[in-house]
Amino acid sequence: MTVLAKGVAALDLRGRIVSEVVRITDADDSLEAVQFVFADGQSLTITVWTDWRLMVELRSEAVxxxxxxxxxxxxxxAIAGLSGAEKVVREVVSTLNDARVLVEVLFSLDGRSLLVKSFGGDLILELG
Structure with missing residues (x-):
């Protein structure tokens, strides 16, 4: 498995086809990461790092x-409504805090919005 890009550079996704979006949880069912699996087999994983920033990685496979x-x-x-039907990434808007640290990413997937953010050290996922 190869890491293709990290951080904001990994968010250059416009036009990519998403085959599913997955919640990765721990044994207590706490959200640990959100993973976008693309039609070509690559994946984008977003999690909260130890300093409460979002860690973003584009990988060669979905693991x-x-x-x-x-x-x-x-x-x-798999997140219902975002899996099984291929959706195109129309827009990705990232938000940095005052320290220029990535704390929020808003995705637009064929009319559906998905917000992934760090809040108080927790990963928050909001579907629109």
């Missing part, structure tokens, strides 16, 4: 990242 340890304790669940 649970090893920094979500232990990997075998993580559960992947």
């Amino acid at each position: 649970v990242p090893d920094y979500l340890w232990p990997v075998e304790d993580r559960t992947c669940t």
